[in-house]
Ligand SMILES: Nc1ncnc2c1ncn2[C@@H]1O[C@H](COP(=O)(O)OP(=O)(O)OP(=O)(O)O)[C@@H](O)[C@H]1O
C-alpha cells in the first residue's frame with residue numbers, strides 16, 4: 270500500500286516539477302496576482318475625473334472650485350466655458366462628474382438665498398457615481414458651513430458660542446487607516462488557493478483520463494484510495510506552500526499585520542484546502558476533457574468568490590443568496606483570514622467557521638470519492 | 647470446460663450501454679499458453695470485451711473468469727494476474743523510459759529482488775538500452791509499443807490482454823513485437839490479442855471472429871479456412887472492377903464476391919468449372935477479364951466472407 274502510494278506521489282511530483290512552465294505556473298502567478306490585487310483591488314474611490322463649468326466667475330465660486338481642486342478625491346481635468354460641452358466630455362469618459370456653477374451664485378449666497386450647484390454624474394458605474402456624489406456633497410456642505418460661520422463671525426460673534434455642535438470622533442477598529450489594501454490582501458490568499466489548487470487537482474485527473482493512462486493505472490492492483498491520495502496529497506502540499514508564499518508577500522511587501530495565531534491560520538488553510546480538493550476531484554468526475562474541466566472550474570470559481578464577502582459584504586445581498594453563502598467554504602475562509610490577520614481573534618471566535626469548513630470539506634470529499642468510483646466505469 | 651488448463655473462460659457475457667448491446671452473450675475459452683486472436687470489424691465489441699475481462703467495465707450479465715478468478719467478484723486479484731495494453735498508447739510521455747518502468751513496477755509491487763532484473767529485461771526487450779533517460783514522448787511508435795508491453799508484463803502476469811497492440815507500427819517493429827509475444831506464450835503466458843492485421847491473425851493458435859457483439863466463427867486459422875470457405879477461391883483481374891463486383895454478386899454459380907486491392911475474390915463451388923463460366927458471363931456484359939485463377943484462401947477471405955454475409959456490404963475498413 271505504502272509502496273504504491275509512494276510511487277504515485279513520486280510520479281506526480283516529477284510531472285508537476287519537470288516542466289518549466291508548470292513550475293512557473295505554481296509559484297509565479299500567485300506572487301504576481303498578489304501584487305496586482307494588492308495594488309489594484311481597492312474599494313477606495315479617488316481622483317474622480319471632474320469637469321467644471323463656472324458661469325459665475327466670482328470670488329466665491331472660485332473659492333468653491335479651489336476646494337475641489339485641492340481635494341485628492343477629485344481630479345479637475347476640464348474647465349469648460351460652455352455647459353453644452355459637458356455631454357461630450359462625459360461620453361468620451363474623460364470625466365465622471367461635471368459641476369456647473371450658474372451665474373448669480375455669489376450674489377445669492379451673499380443675500381442668504383438658496384444657491385444651486387448643478388452636478389452631472391456618469392452613473393454607469395453606480396458605485397463610483399454614488400461615492401462621487403457623496404464627496405461633492407461633503408465638499409459643498411463644508412464650504413457652506415464655513416461660509417455661514419464666517420458670516421456669523423462678522424455679524425454676531427456671540428451667537429457662535431451658543432451654536433450647538435456635533436463632532437464625529439472616528440475610531441476605526443482593526444484597520445485604523447481604513448486601508449483597503451489591508452482588507453483585500455488576506456482575502457486574496459483564499460481566491461488564489463481556490464483557483465490554483467482546484468484547477469491543478471481537476472486537471473491532474475482529467476489529463477490522465479484524456480490521454481488514456483487512467484485506464485492503464487486502473488488495471489494495476491492500485492486501490493482507489495491510493496490513487497485519490499496520490500492525486501490530492503501533492504496539490505495539498507503545493508497549496509500549503511503557495512499559502513505561505515502569498516501570505517509572505519502580504520506581510521513583507523504590503524505590511525499587512527498578522528495579529529492572530531499562525532497555528533489557527535494554518536488550521537483554517539488546511540480545512541479550506543480539503544474543501545478545494547473535494548471540489549477539484551468533483552470537477553474531474555464530471556469532465557471528460559481538460560476543456561470541460563476548465564469550464565466547470567469557472568462555474569465554481571466565480572460564485573465562490575462573489576458569495577464569500579471577499580468584495581461586497583454578504584449582509585447587503587438578497588436574503589436567499591445570503592443563505593446560499595452558508596454552503597460556500599470560501600465564506601468561512603474569508604472570515605478566518607480577516608479575523609486572524611486584522612482582528613487578531615483566535616479559536617474562541619473562529620471555531621464555528623473552522624467547523625463549517627471541516628463539515629463541508631468532509632461532505633465534498635466523500636461525494637467526490639463516491640462519484641470518482643463510479644466515473645471510472 | 648476444463649478449468650485447470652483454461653486461462654480465460656467466458657460464459658454468456660453481455661455488455662449493454664443503455665439500449666445498445668455492445669457485447670451480446672459471447673462464450674469463449676482460451677487455454678494456458680495459447681495465443682488467442684480476437685478479430686472483428688470496427689465497433690464489433692472487441693475492446694469492450696477485453697475491458698470487461700480486465701475488470702475495467704462491469705459486465706451487464708454473464709460470467710468471466712481469468713486465471714480461475716471471477717472478474718466481477720474478485721477484480722483486485724484478477725488485476726495482479728494480468729497485463730493489459732489498451733488500444734490507445736498509454737504511457738506517460740512526460741516521463742522517461744525508466745521512470746515509466748519504475749512507476750509501473752511500483753504499481754504492481756514488483757519485489758526488490760526481482761526489480762533490477764525485470765527492468766533490465768524490459769529495457770533490452772524494448773531495445774531501449776542507452777535510452778533509459780529519453781522522454782517516452784520522443785520515442786518512435788515501435789519503441790513506444792514495446793516499452794508499453796514491457797511495462798505491462800513487469801510483474802510476470804499469467805494472462806496478457808493486448809488491444810490492437812501493433813496499430814500504427816511499421817512492419818519490422820510488428821515482427822519484433824510478435825516475436826516477443828511468441829516467446830512469452832512459449833513460457834506459458836496466455837496472450838489474448840485483438841488485431842486488424844490478417845497476417846497477425848495467422849500467428850494465433852486460435853481465433854474468434856466477432857461481429858456486432860456476436861461470435862460468428864471460431865477455430866484455428868486452418869480450421870477457419872477449411873470450414874468457412876466451402877468451395878474454391880478465384881482471383882479475377884478485370885476492367886470496371888466496381889461494375890464487375892455488382893454483376894458477380896448476383897451471378898449464378900458465384901457464392902460470394904468481394905474486392906481485394908485492385909482485384910476481385912470469388913467464392914465458387916468448383917474452380918475448374920467456374921473459370922470459363924465467369925469469363926463468359928463478364929464478357930457478355932462487356933467486361934474483359936485479364937486474369938482469372940484459383941488461389942489459396944487467406945484468413946482475410948474468411949473474415950470478409952463472414953462479416954459481409956452478415957452486413958451485406960463490403961468491410962468498412964480496407965485491411966492493410
Ligand atoms: N462507454 C460506452 N458507451 C456507449 N457505447 C460504447 C461505449 N464503449 C463502446 N461503445 C460502443 O460499443 C461498440 C463496441 O465498441 P468497441 O470499442 O468494443 O469496438 P471494437 O471492436 O474494439 O472496435 P475497434 O476495432 O474500432 O476498436 C461500439 O459501437 C461503441 O460505439
Ligand SMILES: [Mg+2]
Pocket residue numbers: 692693694733809
Ligand atoms: Mg477496440
